[in-house]
Amino acid sequence: MMAKLRIATASLAGCFGCHMALLDMDERLLDLLELVEFDRTPLTDQKELQPCDIGLLEGGVANEDNLATLKLFRQQCKILIAIGACALNGGIPAMRNSFDLKDILAESYLNGMGLANSQIPQDAEIPALLNHVQPLHEIVKIDYFLPGCPPSGETIWLFLQQLLTGQPLHLPYHCLHYD
Amino acid sequence: MAETAEIFIDGQRVAFQAEQTIMMAAHAAGIYIPHLCHHPELKPHGSCRLCVVEVNGRKLSACTTLAQQGQIIHNQRADLIASRRCVLQLLFVEGNHVCPACEKSGDCQLQALAYAVEMISPRFAHFYPQRTVDASHPDILLDYNRCILCELCLRASRDVDHKNVFSLQQRGDKTHLSVNSASGQLADSTLALGDKAMQVCPVGALLSKQTAYQTPIGARLYDQKPIAQGEAHDG
Ligand code: SF4
Ligand code: SF4
Numbered sequence: 298m299m300a301k302l303r304i305a306t307a308s309l310a311g312c313f314g315c316h317m318a319l320l321d322m323d324e325r326l327l328d329l330l331e332l333v334e335f336d337r338t339p340l341t342d343q344k345e346l347q348p349c350d351i352g353l354l355e356g357g358v359a360n361e362d363n364l365a366t367l368k369l370f371r372q373q374c375k376i377l378i379a380i381g382a383c384a385l386n387g388g389i390p391a392m393r394n395s396f397d398l399k400d401i402l403a404e405s406y407l408n409g410m411g412l413a414n415s416q417i418p419q420d421a422e423i424p425a426l427l428n429h430v431q432p433l434h435e436i437v438k439i440d441y442f443l444p445g446c447p448p449s450g451e452t453i454w455l456f457l458q459q460l461l462t463g464q465p466l467h468l469p470y471h472c473l474h475y476d
Numbered sequence: 477m478a479e480t481a482e483i484f485i486d487g488q489r490v491a492f493q494a495e496q497t498i499m500m501a502a503h504a505a506g507i508y509i510p511h512l513c514h515h516p517e518l519k520p521h522g523s524c525r526l527c528v529v530e531v532n533g534r535k536l537s538a539c540t541t542l543a544q545q546g547q548i549i550h551n552q553r554a555d556l557i558a559s560r561r562c563v564l565q566l567l568f569v570e571g572n573h574v575c576p577a578c579e580k581s582g583d584c585q586l587q588a589l590a591y592a593v594e595m596i597s598p599r600f601a602h603f604y605p606q607r608t609v610d611a612s613h614p615d616i617l618l619d620y621n622r623c624i625l626c627e628l629c630l631r632a633s634r635d636v637d638h639k640n641v642f643s644l645q646q647r648g649d650k651t652h653l654s655v656n657s658a659s660g661q662l663a664d665s666t667l668a669l670g671d672k673a674m675q676v677c678p679v680g681a682l683l684s685k686q687t688a689y690q691t692p693i694g695a696r697l698y699d700q701k702p703i704a705q706g707e708a709h710d711g
Contacts, residue, residue: 386598389576435601467594
């Protein structure tokens with residue numbers, strides 16, 4: 298039997314919806330575990346990233362931590378996959394690109410309604426925001442893309458199955474959507 | 477003799493009449509040629525490049541090319557589909573298309589065409605242009621973030637409604653739609669819900685405020701079937 302492929306996942310500037318959709322594969326997760334073993338992922342809570350065959354990233358890049366994680370995944374993973382609207386085009390978080398970061402922070406933390414002792418949070422634990430939100434392919438090379446907000450569990454399973462068994466990638470019409 | 481006039485689209489014999497474009501002849505025969513800036517009731521524009529087909533070895537837009545006896549036309553060939561995919565990828569990154577937050581999602585021709593050609597990746601870097609939303613009109617919303625400059629609203633307003641509410645301003649990547657009113661706001665224009673201009677926007681740029689989300693996401697036109705299998709919202 299072939300050695301299992303190592304797969305890692307992370308959520309950058311996303312809502313964890315894509316990871317929820319991954320879990321939505323239900324009992325097919327057992328079939329997936331026949332083909333792969335998980336490395337770093339929120340599902341196992343493993344924090345260290347070993348060299349992997351496949352990295353699956355949800356969310357775009359909105360802060361310094363997202364950027365570092367993306368670069369680390371690119372370094373450690375042979376195949377890097379962008380999954381979901383935010384990873385592909387920035388998604389909802391990228392709607393802030395129409396505004397100045399200074400104005401956004403001021404609106405949220407200084408001038409917003411009902412604020413007491415208003416101040417912009419600054420702590421080593423809180424990653425600094427980048428000026429703009431960017432999708433993954435604008436920063437590192439991405440090998441495969443899977444659109445959807447989120448893609449359904451069925452779509453993710455179909456995609457991974459095709460990829461892991463070396464079939465040509467093809468999504469039937471009802472599996473391809475951007476919303 | 478008019479009754480023998482015919483062209484061949486992907487090998488299929490299609491009859492045409494004098495003065496018909498390839499797009500019109502195909503439409504009459506139930507053959508779908510992709511398009512965004514075309515509407516059967518409005519003067520052709522030839523700008524979106526989605527309807528580019530190969531006619532006797534030359535790439536031409538089907539909406540502006542007259543059908544002529546015996547033309548051999550390719551519509552669904554792989555290289556033509558690939559260049560349509562590229563045009564769509566360009567259109568997506570030029571605007572701010574956040575489909576999960578757009579009330580047109582599922583009814584949008586830009587999105588439906590991208591599905592039809594299996595546009596999986598954005599391919600290009602996003603412009604993230606700074607654009608505004610005009611919500612001044614009591615019944616109508618104009619979201620410039622999603623406008624693809626097809627000029628359908630402009631032509632409908634000028635040629636059918638005889639109101640001339642819209643125009644295009646500036647050139648190149650600065651080109652943008654604008655409203656012909658003293659303030660530049662829709663509220664000060666003569667645009668009304670019943671106008672033809674309100675029925676032709678292929679994307680979620682020009683919207684009626686009254687009907688948003690009446691049909692839930694997932695149950696909309698192109699959620700049910702691909703655009704090629706049902707004619708677009710062409711009036
Ligand atoms: S106009 Fe169409 S492509 Fe643009 S955001 Fe709305 S649904 Fe998506
Ligand atoms: S508002 Fe709609 S119809 Fe008018 S130019 Fe923009 S995309 Fe075309």
